[in-house]
Amino acid sequence: MSVDILFLNLTRFGDLLQSQALLEDCRRAGLRAGLVCLDNFAAALPLLRSLPEAWPLPGAEFLRRLDGKGPGRSWHDAPALLLDFVGRLRQEAAPRHIVNLTATLPARLLASLLAPSPEAVTGFALDREGFGFCQGNWAAYLCGTTLKRCNAPFNMQDMFRMAARPAIRALGHPAAADEPSHGGRLLPPSDALRQQVDGLLAAAPEGCRGLVGLQLGASHPARQWPESSFAAVGDGLWRSAGLCPVLLGTASEKPLARAYAKHARGPFLDAVGATSLPALAGLVSRLRLLVTNDTGTMHLAAGLGIPSLAIFLATAQAWDTGPYLEGCCCLEPALPCHPCGFRQTCPHDGGCRRHISPRTVLRLALGWLASGRWESGVDDGLRQEARVWRTTRDPVSGFVDLACLSGHEHEDRSLWLHLQRHFWQGLLDELDGMPASSPSPLPADVVDAARLSGTVRTLLPVLQEAAHFLAALPEQCRLATAHPRMGQLLLRACDHIQRLLESGDELTSLGYFWHEARQARGSDLAALARLSERLAHHIRLLTALLTS
Missing domain, CATH: 3.40.50.2000 (Glycogen Phosphorylase B;)
Known part of the structure; x- marks a missing residue:
């Protein structure tokens, strides 16, 4: 039976279980979900709620054949096994859309093979030239959080849900997809x-x-x-x-x-x-x-x-x-x-x-x-x-x-994580065209402590300079559209912002997000101008909170 969205989660047992809340988001949005996982965790599939169909990937057998230990003792048996698996899924699942939650190159390739079109992939994808990119703002942010441990303030299950949300909203009932979830509960053992x-x-x-x-x-x-x-x-x-x-x-x-x-x-x-x-x-x-x-x-x-x-x-x-x-x-x-x-x-x-x-x-x-x-x-x-x-x-x-x-809670690391939750949720929701779902206002004692934080004081000049250059980009995009030779000036400005955001560990996820987001909008200067404007706005909101 066909599915509306096929999720790819090809990592560990715990990551598989953390797919639960987004499966429930699909059910609430009126969508039929399917899942591809590694076959060594297939025994856990009956624990997942709201999962009508699942297809275990024979990863160990694939590697065995790739090593020349398969039936014909030739590595050619490995891609044959993969293509057989893909053909069966395309026939049985017939997915309308793929949401890939695994950032590895093999998972991106599998997502491309299973998708009905290159555009029907959300999450970690490949472009038409075979280069990896993040399709979706939350997906780009999720990838950036893995670079430095001081940049990951959201639970993985919530990040999975947000990375999948654009696809769920596009295919299902948007209002249901936007509701706060209290899911994540597995089916109880019999x-x-x-x-x-x-x-x-x-x-x-x-x-x-x-x-x-x-x-x-x-x-x-x-x-x-x-x-x-x-x-x-x-x-x-x-x-x-x-x-x-x-x-x-x-x-x-x-x-x-x-x-x-x-x-x-x-x-x-x-x-x-x-x-x-x-x-x-x-x-x-x-x-x-x-x-x-x-x-x-x-x-x-x-x-x-x-x-x-x-x-x-x-x-x-x-x-x-x-x-x-x-x-x-x-x-x-x-x-x-x-x-x-x-x-x-x-x-x-x-x-x-x-x-x-x-x-x-x-x-x-x-x-x-x-x-x-x-x-x-x-x-x-x-x-x-x-x-x-x-x-x-x-x-x-x-x-x-x-x-x-x-x-x-007033350590520099704790304060920075709280501030990032506030910043990223408002920014990413707006970029996704979502109703604002920012967290509750930061407690006054947290804001006061953040204003005295050595980490925050070090970051403020960098953020303020980045906001200044971002706010100037829309005009540079307009000039580059009218006068293509101005494109070099625009590129240098984008690269300067990149260097600013990569100047310290605490801004690594922001630097990665800017790189991914501007690459995705590189051929659409109007979209790049809108991104720059909104990013500058949210950085200024953050700096105003910390300096008022």
């Missing part, structure tokens, strides 16, 4: 599935008053809290609350479970490598609480309504990859170097892994279990170790937000 895990849980020790999940692994060792720390928390939760720890993870994480066992003094259940993805969902649904690194299991728990106490280390930060569920607790090490950049070697030998103590995590967990409030576990010692965030929702936009519980 009774049969929950009963399936009862055999594992039957081994819980006498006196057990509930279960707490411990997800020991992460996507990279630098993001893993030490197994000894997990063991100390697990022992403390058993001793003080009667909660039996359940170790979660894939078969490749069995060494982590063995390390946990060496340090543990209390009982625990080892489910590492013992569950399929559906069975993992059944097990997670039985938990009182999940203590976890930044993992797909955390997103699974959020989708099932199970609160998490999540620890974000190295490159991980709560702002963009935190749980899409209100009332979760996110911890980041209170270190000036956190979060570190991608592809950056840690000069401190992974010190952030050891900065948050088991005492801190245990105190927070026990305080929440006793009172339902994460604040009750915060003390002065904890504030020295961790930034503590509670997940909330912005009442105006419906976007997931963070409330600081540890007094770190």
Whole structure:
């Protein structure tokens, strides 16, 4: 059966689950959605709500054939497999539009092969000459946020929704697509599935008053809290609350479970490598609480309504990859170097892994279990170790937000992230022709602190100069239209703005967005003039807020 929009999400388990809210946006807009994911995560597809059809991509088999290990032992079998897959999808799905949420070149190529026309791709696309570009303002912004960790103030699930919104509005009911979403909930595991895990849980020790999940692994060792720390928390939760720890993870994480066992003094259940993805969902649904690194299991728990106490280390930060569920607790090490950049070697030998103590995590967990409030576990010692965030929702936009519980909301990084949320949402909504859905007004104390921030004071002259040159561009576009030889002057002005916005880490996403947006409008000087005018306007609004 044909679909209106076919989503491509070809990355990890957690990213797949973070497609949930935009699938619900499609349903509300009266659209039939389909999804392409990697086949090794296909077992998670029954958990996704509002997904009538899905097509797993045989990625591992494709790579095997590309290495000459396929049926004919020739790399030619790999493109043959891909083209067979594309042909079947074009026939079965017959998509009206493709929304590609994966920025890799292979995903862009697949989107081009599946789309009915080059224009019918939103998100990460290829132009007619085969060069990658971002089709859509939120998509361009999303790509830029990955460059520096101080430029990602929105939850990934909200960014996916906004990147897909132009296509959903164009094909469905616009009013429904514009409504704030409180979605993201996965389908609950069936009774049969929950009963399936009862055999594992039957081994819980006498006196057990509930279960707490411990997800020991992460996507990279630098993001893993030490197994000894997990063991100390697990022992403390058993001793003080009667909660039996359940170790979660894939078969490749069995060494982590063995390390946990060496340090543990209390009982625990080892489910590492013992569950399929559906069975993992059944097990997670039985938990009182999940203590976890930044993992797909955390997103699974959020989708099932199970609160998490999540620890974000190295490159991980709560702002963009935190749980899409209100009332979760996110911890980041209170270190000036956190979060570190991608592809950056840690000069401190992974010190952030050891900065948050088991005492801190245990105190927070026990305080929440006793009172339902994460604040009750915060003390002065904890504030020295961790930034503590509670997940909330912005009442105006419906976007997931963070409330600081540890007094770190006036740090330069925190202030800059809050300011960027305010700036980008208003700008991108306007460029998309959307009703304004800016977040609630910034609290007065945040604005006052931002005016005194060293980071903001450094950025203000750059932003003011960029706004000045942007405001002058519409006239230069007019002159270049009338006198083509003036085009060189226009190009030099655009390049000067680019250099300004690339002069510091804090403006990297703005610099990337300007590059992508002006490239997309390069052949339409009237569109470039409108972009420049609106960008200058929003930068001036921001600088006025910080200088008035």
